[in-house]
Amino acid sequence: MKCLSAKSGLGVLLSAILVSTASLSIAQNSPAVGAQGKTEALWFGQAGFRIKSPQGKMILIDPWITGGPKTPSIYKNDLAAIGPIDVLLVTHAHVDHLGDAPAVAKMNNIKLYGPADMVTPLTTLGILPADLGYRFNKTGRVTPAPGIKVTAVQAEHSSLLVWKNPATDKMESHPAGEPMGFIIELENGFKIWHMGDTGLFSDMKFIGEHYKPDLVMVPIGGNFTMAPDDAAFALRTWIKPKMVIPMHYNSNPMTKGTLAEFQEAMKGSNIKIIPMTEGETVQF
Template identity: 55%
Template sequence: MNLHAPFRLAAAITLVAGCAAPTAPPAAPRAEVVWLGQSAFKITTPQGQVIVTDPWLRTNPLTPPAFKQLDAFGRIDVLLVSHGHLDHIADAPALARQYNVPLRAPGDLNQTLTTLGVLPVNLLPRMNKGGTIEPAPGIKVTAVRAEHSSIYVWHNPASNQDEAHPGGEPVGWIVELDNGFRIYHAGDTAAFGDMRLIGERFKPDLALVPIGGHFTMDPAEAAWAVKELIRPKAVIPMHYGANPLARGTAQQFIDAMGTGAIKVIVAVPGQSISF
């Protein structure tokens, strides 16, 4: 009788079992997108960098209470403002100061902010549509056309009066994250033919498009632009619900999108969406 056979059999069973159930590799980190109301988003890259867009927060009725406290972000690596209207730029100067992060906006808007002394020059770099910058390691940003307007209203402390100053041309943003995921933040805009070129050139994985109407695309116009021109893989509607004049709703946008390959995601302010 071979007394060693049971031990050899047990070892073989252990070896086979180990091969059959290998340890699963850790899941790859994902991008996270949080809507903060209107056109404000917090985007966290797979490597943990934070991008903030159009931060109207403290007086925005849709912004969750936690994000009305500007220190809630912890860090901001990239700060983007599409144009000079209050509901897009309101808290951007305060965030730029608090996190010592440059405010990226249309070049002429930043020139106005520089002239008025809103922020120091080092926090107001100039750029324009065309070309691509890398404002933080691995993050690429391109300003593209938006069909809208832009002024900057500044309260003059000497006269105690509000003044309207040039806000440059409005822009949208193409943001490419460190894993290649591309986001098209359309800013405030009507539909325009060059959205097709933006879609073909950048092939966005996710589009953030305004649907409120009155000031921007309404749900039907936005759905047409998304389906016929931009053609992203997924879309999140924005710029609705915070202003009584912007009456478009997410349900109207869903209905206008109908069934198709483009995934419609209705964001809830403050809740994280992973990609």
């Protein structure tokens, strides 16, 4: 009996080890493993963000850095201070969004991903080497780095490339296609909707329901984009994300919308507002 009991106990122990080993193997093969780190967002001002993904990929969006009036001096005076970048996204050609993107692309030898008809004049005018431009359009999806998916979505705005021609020393204006926003899905499935510059449009409801963003980066400055009350209406009525970071305010005297006005318009909502100051980093 004792011998049988000992053998039975050994069998139970071996079974437990096998189960534990199998569980470990499943965990190691799970796509969630290695994707459990924090997501970080650094705000440079206006619509410029650097996002660090759970697996450490650095994603730069709309980098108006050296020209941004509210960019912290550590970055404004030394573009290299933003560090190595893996993914570069630009929503449209206005200077406060395109900004330093061509320089960043060349510094890091990476592609600039953006609206097709914005990337084309950048390359044909010689602003960006042709091999560093990547063209895509609304509902197009790209995988600019392993585990990172970016889908282009609608933005209700305009897009114009203003460029100083070195041959004539004169400023020129060039059509630059249509603006867009980005749904950025990180390795762990966390989704960020960077709206770019946009006014209200009813398909915000469709985008919210279809892509289900966890975090929305929303312009609130008014004049060129939604004002605080319109941004709040879109978020509360149509999109209903978990979190929101207000952006595109406080850098241009023509965009008078304020954080306080946005917070007031969002009262009663359970959407978490994450107010940021230029140069601040937050984690999710």
